[in-house]
Amino acid sequence: MMKFRFGAYEFDKEAGELRRSGSRISLEAQPAKALALLLEKAGEVVTREELRAALWGESTHVDFDRGIAYCISEVRSALQDSGANSRFVQTIPKQGFRILVPVERLDAKRILPRRMLVFAGMGVAGLVGGIEVMRRSMRRTVIGVSVFDNETGRVELDRKRTSKPSCG
Numbered sequence: 001m002m003k004f005r006f007g008a009y010e011f012d013k014e015a016g017e018l019r020r021s022g023s024r025i026s027l028e029a030q031p032a033k034a035l036a037l038l039l040e041k042a043g044e045v046v047t048r049e050e051l052r053a054a055l056w057g058e059s060t061h062v063d064f065d066r067g068i069a070y071c072i073s074e075v076r077s078a079l080q081d082s083g084a085n086s087r088f089v090q091t092i093p094k095q096g097f098r099i100l101v102p103v104e105r106l107d108a109k110r111i112l113p114r115r116m117l118v119f120a121g122m123g124v125a126g127l128v129g130g131i132e133v134m135r136r137s138m139r140r141t142v143i144g145v146s147v148f149d150n151e152t153g154r155v156e157l158d159r160k161r162t163s164k165p166s167c168g
Contacts, residue, residue, distance in 0.1 A: 003106040004039040006099070007088070009079065010106075011039060018078055030055050030067070031074035038075070038089065042103035047096040072097060 002013040010019045016032035018025045027035065037054045038046055052064045055071065072089060075081075081088040090098045150157045 001107065004042075005104040005106055006039065006042075006101045011035060013039075025078050027078050028074060031071045031078070034068075034071040035075045035078075038097060038099045039103050042099045045092050045096050045098050051096065 004011045004013070008021050011017070011032075012019075013036045016027065016029055016036075018027045018032070018035065033055050034051055037051060041050075048064070048068055051068050051071070055067065056062060056064070072091075073083075076083065076086075076089055079088045083089075083091055086100060088099060088101055090100050092098060
């Protein structure tokens with residue numbers, strides 16, 4: 001899982017999903033790929049050739065210049081940005097494009113410690129629960145039986161003697 005945060009926006013690369021303050025912003029697949037590449041190389045110039053390779057590969061034959069222009073235009077539109085007054089995507093003439101704002105990468109490595117804490121907590125809780133179950137099952141109930149002499153003088157309280165002890 002790889003996500004990027006920049007300004008009020010968050011972009012999930014795998015889902016190709018752009019959000020602004022939690023609200024989803026529609027972005028087609030190709031412009032989403034272009035945005036992903038720009039965010040991955042934040043601060044660096046992404047060449048037109050890099051965009052072409054990422055968006056169409058080697059075997060596709062399309063008008064790349066028009067396709068790239070369309071993708072960048074869609075990205076700018078989604079970000080409420082413009083080529084004339086760029087706040088997010090800067091055009092570098094005859095070279096390519098660059099993201100202008102700081103980008104924070106939120107990938108699995110960053111999320112993992114939080115998950116590890118949750119799993120560790122669950123493990124400790126399971127261990128404590130297991131120890132408690134074992135402790136309770138190891139308790140033995142001991143019943144003591146003592147024989148007392150009838151010193152009351154009442155014969156009906158005398159124990160009946162049998163040859164075998166009864167457990168009834």
